Amino acid sequence: MTLDSSRYSVRVTKDHLVFSAAHFITIGDWCERLHGHNWRVAAEVSGPLDANEFVVDFLALRDQLQAIVDGLDHSMLVPLQHPRLTVEQTEQEVEIRFAERRWVFPRDECRLLPVRQTTAEALARWIAGELAGRLADSLGGGHQLRVDVEENFGQWATCEFAF
Numbered sequence: 583m584t585l586d587s588s589r590y591s592v593r594v595t596k597d598h599l600v601f602s603a604a605h606f607i608t609i610g611d612w613c614e615r616l617h618g619h620n621w622r623v624a625a626e627v628s629g630p631l632d633a634n635e636f637v638v639d640f641l642a643l644r645d646q647l648q649a650i651v652d653g654l655d656h657s658m659l660v661p662l663q664h665p666r667l668t669v670e671q672t673e674q675e676v677e678i679r680f681a682e683r684r685w686v687f688p689r690d691e692c693r694l695l696p697v698r699q700t701t702a703e704a705l706a707r708w709i710a711g712e713l714a715g716r717l718a719d720s721l722g723g724g725h726q727l728r729v730d731v732e733e734n735f736g737q738w739a740t741c742e743f744a745f
Contacts, residue, residue, distance in 0.1 A: 589628055589629065589630070590628065590629065590630070590631055590637045591626050591627065591628040591637065592626065592627050592628075592636075592637045592638050592640060592643060593624065593625070593626040594624065594625055594626075594640060594643050594644045594647060595622075595623075595624035595625075595730075596644065598648065599622065599623045599624065599644075599647060599648060599651050600620055600621065600622050600623070600651070601620075601621050601623070601651045601652070601654040601655040601656075601657075602618060602619070602620050602621075602655060602656055603618060603619065603621060603654055603655065603656070603657050603658070603659050603693070604616055604617065604618040604657070604658045604659065605617070605618070605619075605658070605659040605700035606700070607699050607700060607701055608664070608666065608667075608680060608699070611681065613680050613681070613683055616685065619733050619734060621654075621702075621705070621731055621732065621733060622731070622732040623647060623650075623651055623709060623729065623730065623731055623732075624729070624730040624732075625643060625647050625709075625710075625713060625727070625728065625729050625730075626727070626728040626729075626730075627643060627717070627721070627725055627726070627727055627728075628725065628726040628727075628728075629721070629724050629725035629726060630724060632721075637725070638717065638720075638721060638725075642717070642720070643717070646713055646716040646717060647709075647713055649716075650709055650712050650713060650716075651709075653693065654693055656691070657691055657692060657693045658676075658687045658691055658692045658693070659692075659693050659695060659700040659705070660676060660678060660687075660692050660693065660694050660695065660700075661695055661697045661698055661699055661700050661704070662694050662695060662696055662697070663696055663697055663698045664698050664699060665698070666680060666681075667679065667680050668680075669694070671689060671694070672689065673689060674688065674689055675687065675688065675689055676688075676689050676692045676694070695708055696708070701739070702731045702732070702733040702737070702738070702739035703731075703739040703741065705731050705739070706729045706730065706731040706739045706740055706741035707729075707741040709729050709731065709741075710727055710728075710729040710741045710742075710743065713727065713729060714727050714743075714745040717745075718745055721745075723745070724744075725744065725745055726742065726743070726744050726745075727742065727743060727744075727745055728740060728741070728742045729741050729742075
C-alpha cells in the first residue's frame with residue numbers, strides 16, 4: 583500500500599471563534615426584523631503535507647480565523663451588493679433603506695460586506711475568501727478550504743472551495 587496519494591485535513595473550532603453581530607435578510611418584498619446572533623465559526627484546510635509534515639499549522643489557521651471573527655464582533659452586518667438596499671455612508675453614520683424602512687447606525691459599528699445578503703451561507707463564503715487570501719501565500723496551491731458558520735445552535739451553513 584502506498585501513502586503518496588494521501589490527503590490530510592486540519593480543522594479548528596474553538597469556543598472563542600464566535601462573534602456577536604446583528605443583521606436582517608430580505609425575501610422578495612419581505613424584510614425581517616433587525617436581530618442578532620452569536621455566530622460560531624469553524625474552518626478546515628485539506629491538502630498535501632508540506633516539508634514540515636503540516637497541511638497548515640493549527641496556530642496559523644486559528645489565528646487568521648480569529649482575526650477575521652474579531653473584525654465582525656459586536657457589529658451590524660451590512661450587505662453592500664443587495665439589489666434592493668440603498669446604503670449611504672458618511673464618516674459618522676451608515677443609512678440603510680429597503681422600501682419604506684430606514685435604519686441609521688454609527689459608522690464604526692457597521693461591517694460593510696461585499697455580499698448580497700447576510701445569510702449564514704454568504705457569511706461562510708465571505709469568511710472563506712478572507713481566510714484563503716490570508717493563507718494562500720504560505721500554502722501554495724492544491725488545498726481545499728471549508729468554513730462552517732453556525733447561526734443558531736445546530737444550524738450550520740458551509741462553504742467549500744479549492745485554492
